[in-house]
Amino acid sequence: MRIVADENIPLLESFFGDIGEIRPVSGRTMSAADVQNADILLVRSVTRVNQALLEGSRVRFVGTCTIGTDHVDLKWLESSGIAFSAAPGCNANSVVEYVLSVISLHAEKRGMADWSKLSVGIVGAGNVGGELAHKLDRLGFNVRLCDPPRAEREGDEGEEFVSLDEAMACDVVTLHTPLTREGEHATLHMFGQERLSSLTEDQLLINTSRGEVIETSSLLARLEAPNAPTVVLDVFEHEPRVNAELVEKVWLVTPHIAGYSLEGKVQGSEVVYQALSRYMGLPARKKAGQFLPEPALSKLSFTSAAEEMASANIAIRSCYDPRQDDARMRLAMALPPEDRAQAFDRLRRDYPVRREFSSLKIQLKGTSKSMQDTFRALGFKLKL
Ligand SMILES: NC(=O)C1=CN([C@@H]2O[C@H](COP(=O)(O)OP(=O)(O)OC[C@H]3O[C@@H](n4cnc5c(N)ncnc54)[C@H](O)[C@@H]3O)[C@@H](O)[C@H]2O)C=CC1
Ligand SMILES: O=C(O)C(=O)[C@H](O)COP(=O)(O)O
Numbered sequence: 001m002r003i004v005a006d007e008n009i010p011l012l013e014s015f016f017g018d019i020g021e022i023r024p025v026s027g028r029t030m031s032a033a034d035v036q037n038a039d040i041l042l043v044r045s046v047t048r049v050n051q052a053l054l055e056g057s058r059v060r061f062v063g064t065c066t067i068g069t070d071h072v073d074l075k076w077l078e079s080s081g082i083a084f085s086a087a088p089g090c091n092a093n094s095v096v097e098y099v100l101s102v103i104s105l106h107a108e109k110r111g112m113a114d115w116s117k118l119s120v121g122i123v124g125a126g127n128v129g130g131e132l133a134h135k136l137d138r139l140g141f142n143v144r145l146c147d148p149p150r151a152e153r154e155g156d157e158g159e160e161f162v163s164l165d166e167a168m169a170c171d172v173v174t175l176h177t178p179l180t181r182e183g184e185h186a187t188l189h190m191f192g193q194e195r196l197s198s199l200t201e202d203q204l205l206i207n208t209s210r211g212e213v214i215e216t217s218s219l220l221a222r223l224e225a226p227n228a229p230t231v232v233l234d235v236f237e238h239e240p241r242v243n244a245e246l247v248e249k250v251w252l253v254t255p256h257i258a259g260y261s262l263e264g265k266v267q268g269s270e271v272v273y274q275a276l277s278r279y280m281g282l283p284a285r286k287k288a289g290q291f292l293p294e295p296a297l298s299k300l301s302f303t304s305a306a307e308e309m310a311s312a313n314i315a316i317r318s319c320y321d322p323r324q325d326d327a328r329m330r331l332a333m334a335l336p337p338e339d340r341a342q343a344f345d346r347l348r349r350d351y352p353v354r355r356e357f358s359s360l361k362i363q364l365k366g367t368s369k370s371m372q373d374t375f376r377a378l379g380f381k382l383k384l
Pocket of ligand 1: 069
């Protein structure tokens with residue numbers, strides 16, 4: 001069995017070595033010649049998987065170790081009888097922690113003693129948006145969910161959903177839809193000039209979904225106009241060629257790494273390994289957890305003198321502080337234009353190990369119940 005795989009998929013040998021002979025190649029430049037003799041193709045989000053790549057090859061199974069599937073021509077795979085698996089939910093918690101860290105920085109910048117006074121509009125309430133809503137809810141935030149496809153499917157039975165206008169009236173608006181190009185709820189350029197014009201300087205817009213969900217030219221224009229909102233971008237149109245003007249105008253920029261916790265990346269490999277094993281009728285005994293190393297920081301201790309929000313901020317930022325990614329991204333974008341795309345991809349390939357909140361034990365001595373609840377809601381493990 002020949003497996004061609006994006007070289008940036010973590011633990012390729014550990015998960016897939018028993019199934020076939022692996023040939024790692026660059027995901028960004030993968031060509032039809034690379035995959036021609038493969039039986040199995042494993043990708044991440046940077047490879048366009050379509051007729052042009054696969055026609056004439058032996059590939060019978062395609063797996064993408066990512067949540068998003070917008071880089072895959074699913075209709076063509078189906079019509080060609082090629083089995084497919086993505087990794088739904090694999091790095092959802094990583095994205096949630098990214099957003100929580102951004103919100104904590106935003107609240108601090110605005111001098112807010114209690115971040116939960118912010119209202120949060122979540123656009124797209126699937127694995128990421130749903131988990132974010134759950135955590136924010138437990139933390140006492142006022143959360144509004146906008147998800148027309150779910151609202152239609154679930155009717156009065158499901159959660160309470162609001163219109164996009166209502167979600168966009170919140171202090172924080174955070175986007176968690178897939179990129180879709182067709183249909184009633186297509187998200188391509190969903191945020192164009194009109195929608196962006198409703199945002200004001202008191203609001204924070206976060207995009208960790210796909211760059212194409214926001215129209216770049218409209219966002220640039222909005223950021224140049226009076227009362228511009230604060231914007232945080234992890235994703236961009238035309239990656240890895242990122243609009244440098246946009247980078248200058250937004251508050252925080254990161255190189256499409258919201259989902260790059262070690263747990264999220266390894267789970268991406270695990271989910272596709274399980275799907276491939278099922279497809280091949282093989283037992284799937286390997287688990288992501290067995291490959292996760294001990295975290296560099298394993299314990300933080302707070303005493304009764306600790307203040308709740310300040311302590312939560314320390315814990316959140318010792319796991320993930322987006323300002324470090326922002327600094328690296330700005331250095332990359334300051335390179336000559338012809339070097340920037342490669343630098344963007346290098347930042348992603350050489351991403352430092354980032355562990356999720358659950359890897360950190362928080363010791364709380366004599367602290368309030370409210371403080372314990374906050375840490376639990378964030379997803380830290382407590383040691384009382
Ligand atoms: N920046 C990063 O590193 C990462 C980005 N992502 C992106 O986040 C997206 C969402 O991830 P999940 O929550 O796991 O996907 P999901 O498929 O579980 O949920 C997406 C939700 O969006 C809703 N939706 C679709 N069209 C909509 C519209 N027009 N308006 C409002 N809601 C709409 C769907 O009904 C669904 O509930 C992925 O498709 C991917 O593009 C995912 C992981 C990491
Ligand atoms: O899972 C997704 O969807 C993502 O956006 C990935 O985290 C992106 O990572 P790469 O596939 O580009 O490495």
